[in-house]
Amino acid sequence: MRYHTPTSFADAAAIAAGTTGTLRFLAGGTDVLVQMRAGMVQPDDLIDLKHIPGVDKIERTAEGGWRIGVAVPGIVLGGHAELVRDWPGVVEGMNLVGSTQVQGRATLAGNLCNGSPAADSVPGMVAAGAVATVTGPNGTREIPVENIPAGPGKTNLAKGEVISAITLPPRGKNGGDAYLRFIPRTEMDIAVVGCAVNLRLDGDKVVEARVALGAVAPTVLLSEACAKAIIGTTLDDAALAALAKAAEGEAKPISDKRGTKEFRIDVAGVLARRAAKIAYDRAKGTSK
Amino acid sequence: MARDDVKTGYKYVGTRPNRPDGLDKVTGRARYGADFSLPGMLWAAVVRSPHAHARIVKIDASKALALEGVKAVVTRADLPTGLTGEDLNLQDNTLAGEKALYDGHAVAAVAATSQLLAQDAARLIEVTYEVLPHVTDVDAAMAPGAPVIRPGVADYSVPEGMHGNVARYMEFGHGDVEAGFAAADLVREHTYKTEATHQGYIEPHAAVGQLGEDGRGEMWVCTQGHWYIRRMSAAVLGIEAANLRVTPSEIGGGFGGKTTIFMEPLTLALSKKAGGRPVKLVMSRSEVLRATGPTASASMDVKIGMKKDGTITAGQVFFRMQGGAFPGMSPIGEALPCAFACYDIPALKHEAVEVIANRPKAAAYRAPGSPMAAFAVESMVDELCRELGLDPIEVRLKNGAKNGSKSSYGPVYNVIGLQETLEAAKAHPNYAIPLGPNQGRGVASGFWFNHGGETSVSLAVGEDGTATVMIGTPDIGGSRASIGLMVAETLGIPYEDVRVNVVETGALGVNEPTHGSRATFASGKAAVEAANQAIKEMCKRAAAEWEIDAEAVEWKDGAAHPAGPNAGKFPPMTIGEIGSKMGGSGGPISGHHEVTAGGYGASFGTHVVDVEVDPETGRTTVLRYLVVQDAGTAIHPAYVEGQYQGGAAQGIGWALNEEYVYGPDGRLQNPVFLDYRIPVASDLPMIDTVIVEVPNPGHPYGVRGVGETGITPPLPAIASAIAGATGARIRSLPCSPPKVLAAIKALKG
Numbered sequence A: 001m002r003y004h005t006p007t008s009f010a011d012a013a014a015i016a017a018g019t020t021g022t023l024r025f026l027a028g029g030t031d032v033l034v035q036m037r038a039g040m041v042q043p044d045d046l047i048d049l050k051h052i053p054g055v056d057k058i059e060r061t062a063e064g065g066w067r068i069g070v071a072v073p074g075i076v077l078g079g080h081a082e083l084v085r086d087w088p089g090v091v092e093g094m095n096l097v098g099s100t101q102v103q104g105r106a107t108l109a110g111n112l113c114n115g116s117p118a119a120d121s122v123p124g125m126v127a128a129g130a131v132a133t134v135t136g137p138n139g140t141r142e143i144p145v146e147n148i149p150a151g152p153g154k155t156n157l158a159k160g161e162v163i164s165a166i167t168l169p170p171r172g173k174n175g176g177d178a179y180l181r182f183i184p185r186t187e188m189d190i191a192v193v194g195c196a197v198n199l200r201l202d203g204d205k206v207v208e209a210r211v212a213l214g215a216v217a218p219t220v221l222l223s224e225a226c227a228k229a230i231i232g233t234t235l236d237d238a239a240l241a242a243l244a245k246a247a248e249g250e251a252k253p254i255s256d257k258r259g260t261k262e263f264r265i266d267v268a269g270v271l272a273r274r275a276a277k278i279a280y281d282r283a284k285g286t287s288k
Numbered sequence B: 001m002a003r004d005d006v007k008t009g010y011k012y013v014g015t016r017p018n019r020p021d022g023l024d025k026v027t028g029r030a031r032y033g034a035d036f037s038l039p040g041m042l043w044a045a046v047v048r049s050p051h052a053h054a055r056i057v058k059i060d061a062s063k064a065l066a067l068e069g070v071k072a073v074v075t076r077a078d079l080p081t082g083l084t085g086e087d088l089n090l091q092d093n094t095l096a097g098e099k100a101l102y103d104g105h106a107v108a109a110v111a112a113t114s115q116l117l118a119q120d121a122a123r124l125i126e127v128t129y130e131v132l133p134h135v136t137d138v139d140a141a142m143a144p145g146a147p148v149i150r151p152g153v154a155d156y157s158v159p160e161g162m163h164g165n166v167a168r169y170m171e172f173g174h175g176d177v178e179a180g181f182a183a184a185d186l187v188r189e190h191t192y193k194t195e196a197t198h199q200g201y202i203e204p205h206a207a208v209g210q211l212g213e214d215g216r217g218e219m220w221v222c223t224q225g226h227w228y229i230r231r232m233s234a235a236v237l238g239i240e241a242a243n244l245r246v247t248p249s250e251i252g253g254g255f256g257g258k259t260t261i262f263m264e265p266l267t268l269a270l271s272k273k274a275g276g277r278p279v280k281l282v283m284s285r286s287e288v289l290r291a292t293g294p295t296a297s298a299s300m301d302v303k304i305g306m307k308k309d310g311t312i313t314a315g316q317v318f319f320r321m322q323g324g325a326f327p328g329m330s331p332i333g334e335a336l337p338c339a340f341a342c343y344d345i346p347a348l349k350h351e352a353v354e355v356i357a358n359r360p361k362a363a364a365y366r367a368p369g370s371p372m373a374a375f376a377v378e379s380m381v382d383e384l385c386r387e388l389g390l391d392p393i394e395v396r397l398k399n400g401a402k403n404g405s406k407s408s409y410g411p412v413y414n415v416i417g418l419q420e421t422l423e424a425a426k427a428h429p430n431y432a433i434p435l436g437p438n439q440g441r442g443v444a445s446g447f448w449f450n451h452g453g454e455t456s457v458s459l460a461v462g463e464d465g466t467a468t469v470m471i472g473t474p475d476i477g478g479s480r481a482s483i484g485l486m487v488a489e490t491l492g493i494p495y496e497d498v499r500v501n502v503v504e505t506g507a508l509g510v511n512e513p514t515h516g517s518r519a520t521f522a523s524g525k526a527a528v529e530a531a532n533q534a535i536k537e538m539c540k541r542a543a544a545e546w547e548i549d550a551e552a553v554e555w556k557d558g559a560a561h562p563a564g565p566n567a568g569k570f571p572p573m574t575i576g577e578i579g580s581k582m583g584g585s586g587g588p589i590s591g592h593h594e595v596t597a598g599g600y601g602a603s604f605g606t607h608v609v610d611v612e613v614d615p616e617t618g619r620t621t622v623l624r625y626l627v628v629q630d631a632g633t634a635i636h637p638a639y640v641e642g643q644y645q646g647g648a649a650q651g652i653g654w655a656l657n658e659e660y661v662y663g664p665d666g667r668l669q670n671p672v673f674l675d676y677r678i679p680v681a682s683d684l685p686m687i688d689t690v691i692v693e694v695p696n697p698g699h700p701y702g703v704r705g706v707g708e709t710g711i712t713p714p715l716p717a718i719a720s721a722i723a724g725a726t727g728a729r730i731r732s733l734p735c736s737p738p739k740v741l742a743a744i745k746a747l748k749g
């Protein structure tokens, strides 16, 4: 195995483009190193991204959003008061990942590129409208986060491409987001279902909404049907029931060791309802 | 209940000093199995079958052996032939013979100069398999058409006409059950299932083994019983027991799972082939889950009759238990006697079969068989109580076993504490807390026989009047502290002046493992006897110096005293004085006691749990949990409470989320802690404990043994609490959210 420590994303992309065997990037390593230890992956090339200047920074963008470096660990996101004020749902998703030890390393980009349908930070990023900046041999492009995962363990990144930052849009006024996951235990478990809701209010009325469902399809789903069920409503009981129904309809889960198909469908509806209420209260400013 | 044959008012027994191994453990200094290394040591890795059932056609290790640094490969062809019975089973499990019998079954092992190299080499060993039909479920293994995985497995006990996977049959009972059912106002009959669960000890199996061409070897190993490791490894490898010296490490949990061998002999076989270099083997968590012994899975028919006033008139059970691909491992012999052990019922019928299936060889797990049996019987008792509107504690008080009751399995109970645990549970504030919406309360009692067993202990008095105690039962739950307290009490010297060491196989006679909740009972009893022997000798030395009769000397408060005014007037001679002069007064002073310890007493417990169930997701939260159990005498109450809490925690895991999940291909789907869902700390409330003390007359300090009973009641108690919260009765563990939600939805129709 060759271990690389490039100091720019251009170099990282060039090294990646030149590899022929199994390649992995090393951000926090909480997926990669575990998979290597378990004998699941034996990379020929391991490209450590943590030597690239700026990867540990969280910065305001000119538009008022947030640009998050690809090595920023969960614990730093959780400790960033302004970011948490803007995007509590995104941060709470990331902060659910693993334990205190894992939080010290695990990153948003790693969670996204590991390609798990159950990744906890991805529904929140998708609902928020986050964008990944991708550096490749031919330069840089911006891709909505929902278009990165291609299926379990796979991404749509081309050979030589690496995510160089994740950007969250400006929060704007009267917005709120939330993420909930279902696990049988209280921590150290994989989401059986996850759901993030991001919405904006005008008075009591929902005027914008994005709803993302995790662990109920090969990739995290951005559900228009769910959004439609609540846009234009005050999130009254009828709207919540319609949202639950839409979420159940969108969910296309499998039965596996972590839960049955029927269960995941039911719980997708329950979590959508519950997450929407939290997001709504946050948008209203009645809760944090 | 005060009894005059029971002494109380001890100075050290019943106190809570720090455990002697505590500082080492919290500072990381303690040496566990994987911490041991030797100069020139090689590392081993194991090649395991990816198939549940397959004929091994060919093993080609040439590519592995061609790697620089690879020193030895062993397969079954390297082990002696001609073994029979359980020795053959152990050998078959150590390395597969003609067939791999479960996913994870060891097929070959390799030793190399580094761990990574050994793992690389293992991947290069090519095994050709012919995949065979498999079966992993207990009921499916007995169904018509199920593949017979080991023809001829049935022993003499199996009646004609049973499926070829049935290895053993048992039955016993008393009274007329049909008449009993006829006399009942309500008779119910259901089938209950429990999945296999793993002990989940923190420390994976680890050993360093060394075996020379001369057939003399040593092993350093994480185990509950090093004499068992010695006997079993010697049998599997065809060497003499005395030529194998086994030293136990500190142990990161065992719960029964480390009372046998899995990979340990491989270190010796590889060492011998590698010219006697020591070989270290440490299992990964996945190997532990795939290839060490979980407990059995069970499918259990129960029928019980009850009168409107709560009197139980008759009970009948038929248990089917699957303990892996080897006979003898499913605990039907314990499950049946435990089934109704808490009750005094006029008519009972017990039947059980052991079934083999393509799963790893089961091992003991905390009160083997008792939790499953309790799940079936105590769930059923709760169902009857709810249907008849009766209080579950009152019904147990009414039907519960008492002093002098003839037990459900034959012997008469001497002095037991079941009724006391029920009274204490009833009086506990938790039992009166009002329940909110979606909340339910469950009650269940549990039982474990406890055990005595082969025990050998020595004690030596130091020149400074301290005492060293040599025991052969590895300390898992604080037994060194408890034995130290009993010896301190007996000798009348401070606890700090007693050091208890777990010693290797060369230092004592044969000791059974720390199993059956026996260490504090049996090693403690033998240590007290050894101390008494040393006391006798010390009295003799004092008598010689005082020139009086040894019978005229008595021992108290750590010193020899003249027994009375007639004995003469001498100042007390302390253990320190005697120790400092022992070289000149007759030589070293020690005591030794060995025995197959009798007099053990059963421990009963009663648990009360409150849960809340999310009606939309089926997720259960344990709100509060109470363990009441009879300890006999709690030598070190903190470690008794720890056993109660630990047993409850494991039982809650078994009840709620733990299970072995096999895919249609017969492979274990969840061989990692991420998906094998043991409760994490935040899943549990602080577990309340009440120690009931009904001293065991068979032990000098009244000890019963407390390690196992606590895992028994949680299974039915949790299921009953969920039934209370939701109206839905889960008769198949675990009560995982998908199952509970489906049951709630089914109720709503």
Ligand SMILES: Cc1cc2nc3c(=O)[nH]c(=O)nc-3n(C[C@H](O)[C@H](O)[C@H](O)COP(=O)(O)OP(=O)(O)OC[C@H]3O[C@@H](n4cnc5c(N)ncnc54)[C@H](O)[C@@H]3O)c2cc1C
Pocket (backbone or CB within 6 Å): A023, A024, A025, A026, A027, A028, A029, A030, A031, A032, A033, A034, A049, A070, A096, A097, A098, A099, A102, A105, A106, A107, A108, A109, A110, A111, A112, A113, A114, A118, A119, A120, A121, A161, A162, A163, A164, A188, A189, A190, A191
């Ligand atoms: C004990 C434990 C508990 C866990 N619990 C959870 C949990 O609750 N929820 C959850 O979602 N996950 C969980 N995880 C998984 C893991 O922690 C997360 O997925 C984490 O976010 C991965 O981030 P990382 O920085 O460690 O990624 P790494 O391991 O460094 O990388 C992960 C993958 O992403 C690729 N990659 C990394 N960075 C980039 C980049 N910039 N561009 C392109 N590809 C990249 C790598 O090639 C690799 O394939 C857990 C892991 C452990 C060990």
